[in-house]
Amino acid sequence: xxxxxxxxxxxxxxxxxxxxxxxxxxxxxxxxxxxxxxxxxxxxxxxxxxxxxxxxxxxxxxxxxxxxxxxxxxxxxxxxxxxxxxxxxxxxxxxxxxxxxxxxxxxxxxxxxxxxxxxxxxxxxxxxxxxxxxxxxxxxxxxxxxxxxxxxxxxxxxxxxxxxxxxxxxxxxxxxxxxxxxxxxxxxxxxxxxxxxxxxxxxxxxxxxxxxxxxxxxxxxxxxxxxxxxxxxxxxxxxxxxxxxxxxxxxxxxxxxxxxxxxxxxxxxxxxxxxxxxxxxxxxxxxxxxxxxxxxxxxxxxxxxxxxxxxxxxxxxxxxxxxxxxxxxxxxxxxxxxxxxxxxxxxxxxxxxxxxxxxxxxxxxxxxxxx
Amino acid sequence: xxxxxxxxxxxxxxxxxxxxxxxxxxxxxxxxxxxxxxxxxxxxxxxxxxxxxxxxxxxxxxxxxxxxxxxxxxxxxxxxxxxxxxxxxxxxxxxxxxxxxxxxxxxxxxxxxxxxxxxxxxxxxxxxxxxxxxxxxxxxxxxxxxxxxxxxxxxxxxxxxxxxxxxxxxxxxxxxxxxxxxxxxxxxxxxxxxxxxxxxxxxxxxxxxxxxxxxxxxxxxxxxxxxxxxxxxxxxxxxxxxxxxxxxxxxxxxxxxxxxxxxxxxxxxxxxxxxxxxxxxxxxxxxxxxxxxxxxxxxxxxxxxxxxxxxxxxxxxxxxxxxxxxxxxxxxxxxxxxxxxxxxxxxxxxxxxxxxxxxxxxxxxxxxxxx
Numbered sequence: 001x002x003x004x005x006x007x008x009x010x011x012x013x014x015x016x017x018x019x020x021x022x023x024x025x026x027x028x029x030x031x032x033x034x035x036x037x038x039x040x041x042x043x044x045x046x047x048x049x050x051x052x053x054x055x056x057x058x059x060x061x062x063x064x065x066x067x068x069x070x071x072x073x074x075x076x077x078x079x080x081x082x083x084x085x086x087x088x089x090x091x092x093x094x095x096x097x098x099x100x101x102x103x104x105x106x107x108x109x110x111x112x113x114x115x116x117x118x119x120x121x122x123x124x125x126x127x128x129x130x131x132x133x134x135x136x137x138x139x140x141x142x143x144x145x146x147x148x149x150x151x152x153x154x155x156x157x158x159x160x161x162x163x164x165x166x167x168x169x170x171x172x173x174x175x176x177x178x179x180x181x182x183x184x185x186x187x188x189x190x191x192x193x194x195x196x197x198x199x200x201x202x203x204x205x206x207x208x209x210x211x212x213x214x215x216x217x218x219x220x221x222x223x224x225x226x227x228x229x230x231x232x233x234x235x236x237x238x239x240x241x242x243x244x245x246x247x248x249x250x251x252x253x254x255x256x257x258x259x260x261x262x263x264x265x266x267x268x269x270x271x272x273x274x275x276x277x278x279x280x281x282x283x284x285x286x287x288x289x290x291x292x293x294x295x296x297x298x299x300x301x302x303x304x305x306x307x308x309x310x311x312x313x314x315x316x317x318x319x320x321x322x323x324x325x326x327x328x329x330x331x332x333x334x335x336x337x338x339x340x341x342x343x344x345x346x347x348x349x350x351x352x353x354x355x356x357x358x359x360x361x362x363x364x365x366x367x368x369x370x371x
Numbered sequence: 372x373x374x375x376x377x378x379x380x381x382x383x384x385x386x387x388x389x390x391x392x393x394x395x396x397x398x399x400x401x402x403x404x405x406x407x408x409x410x411x412x413x414x415x416x417x418x419x420x421x422x423x424x425x426x427x428x429x430x431x432x433x434x435x436x437x438x439x440x441x442x443x444x445x446x447x448x449x450x451x452x453x454x455x456x457x458x459x460x461x462x463x464x465x466x467x468x469x470x471x472x473x474x475x476x477x478x479x480x481x482x483x484x485x486x487x488x489x490x491x492x493x494x495x496x497x498x499x500x501x502x503x504x505x506x507x508x509x510x511x512x513x514x515x516x517x518x519x520x521x522x523x524x525x526x527x528x529x530x531x532x533x534x535x536x537x538x539x540x541x542x543x544x545x546x547x548x549x550x551x552x553x554x555x556x557x558x559x560x561x562x563x564x565x566x567x568x569x570x571x572x573x574x575x576x577x578x579x580x581x582x583x584x585x586x587x588x589x590x591x592x593x594x595x596x597x598x599x600x601x602x603x604x605x606x607x608x609x610x611x612x613x614x615x616x617x618x619x620x621x622x623x624x625x626x627x628x629x630x631x632x633x634x635x636x637x638x639x640x641x642x643x644x645x646x647x648x649x650x651x652x653x654x655x656x657x658x659x660x661x662x663x664x665x666x667x668x669x670x671x672x673x674x675x676x677x678x679x680x681x682x683x684x685x686x687x688x689x690x691x692x693x694x695x696x697x698x699x700x701x702x703x704x705x706x707x708x709x710x711x712x713x714x715x716x717x718x719x720x721x722x723x724x725x726x727x728x729x730x731x732x733x734x735x736x737x738x739x740x741x742x
Contacts, residue, residue: 076630076632079650079651079656081458081461081650083461099478103478112478112479112480115478115479115480115481116478116480119478119480119481124477124478124481124514124518125460125518181460182460182461182462182475182476182477182478183460183461183462184461184462185460185461190649190650190651191650191651192650196632293634293636295635295636
């Protein structure tokens, strides 16, 4: 008899199963409605020997030594450092905006003035928000803030979250960074990389344990009658509103579609990810061979189209932050606890939080420690 | 009957055997616990025809004409000039910091100011320490010193020596150099190179002498009973605390692990050695095909992880300088002399000094001259 049922075989579910198996000596049944393990981290090698992230680019980055060391038991790492370019005014410009972006964007006299003012006012190496620039009341810096807001932030955010500018919380401007350095990297974490043989291989290695049983093509609805009223623990990484048949209404989610294209050329674009804030309806294009430096004469990219989640039409990918939605999520969680007893929620969908992968793993650590 | 037993078949042991054979006309037994000659200089050609340094990158460089000429009897040299890049703020920057590094790191107005101040104050072509920069009380130069300290020196040193910043001797800042020139080389010695066919071939050639007998897979413990009480001379290049069964406690050593990876691409990184002061747990990545310009469609690198030496777990690689450790080493040496009579200590481990290869050879010259 299994002691735990884990719904969803992404990184959260897999780490949970492994910890229960090793540290608690408990058996788990791990199910996933999809035909594969890995959840949204799922990747596979295509006929070009390019490792494709089926649900969009996943780049691991963390400052949590414990998470890094835990995952390193199951994979080697390729020390990929993520760079993102924005296609802005016809140029590929480093994102977040930094001193290199300024040099590429503006004429020399203006770039120089901006560089000097940024370095003198904020210090070389600092990270500031465009909100701080605006507050500076220095005309040049306000101009720079407005340029970044309009060209880098606004269009991307509208596509990503499906909101009109007037509904954007001004607080988000606090989170639009400018780097007063020439560091083109997207992340500044100590540990960054891609599993040397892909995420699926890493997760498969985690699941190789005699106390873990995996069933793909199996949804919670397929098995729930078997466990109702039993005292198995449930770890649920899916949408909690679906679990309770949307009884309090739908939670809002964003959904993401990847349109894959293959090209008969070595490279499509100059970096793994290029953002398109202004043009087209996709937010970004990811080119997969960059992540593991796959050698291939052809290349594969995906165009990423976000949209609202609609039941029956697409899959929820991540939560939409907001007081109302978090309140509704808590209501669902409480009702689910009443109904199922030992149920725990994990992952982006279960916890209704826009976790990075490392935070999802750290959350599993804290949930299992509290058992 | 042999006249000398030499323990350890690295560069120190091999030069000792050759000098004893040629200049003294004496026979030596040269033993090594490992299955190969060469000690930590050991290299080999892999299936890609890339010459791999099994125990990490070895680059020969010296100003000692006598050492250079001596070794040149046993090998031709490939005139490799070593360059090291630091992966700092997302860029590959020449290490030690020089005027090129400054150009790459800072915005133009600041780079220009730093260049001018360095050249005017210290003179073009000079070598200064970041300690001198700090003392200058010129704000820009103090800023530069702090940048180098934080970004280049601190993280690397912590990983390399396993110490926290507060335990770092401030005197080490005297040894962190800045070059007021555009010379990207790591060393400034007159003679620099890699043995044309590798270190193992050079050492094998040295050992080709009728008065030298080599036994690998043979430790001192395997043979010591044979020689105890005899009047053979012992030349010992291993750890002296192990020789005396750690009777006064363990000497501290650092150990180094090389994690090798092969990639199906021509090059992995833009130089033979890239330091990672800030990211990851390894200190550096070495790419071996650079040293002899091996032509191969694939490439082999090693990630270098330093750690404390732990008896039975890993091998000692080099000593940890410090008053206490040097005092303990002297105590061991004196006790060993009392016990074994004619015993001499050589090499990084035997002498407990962080010798470069040329200094290890020079030390053999002076020890054999004093016989």
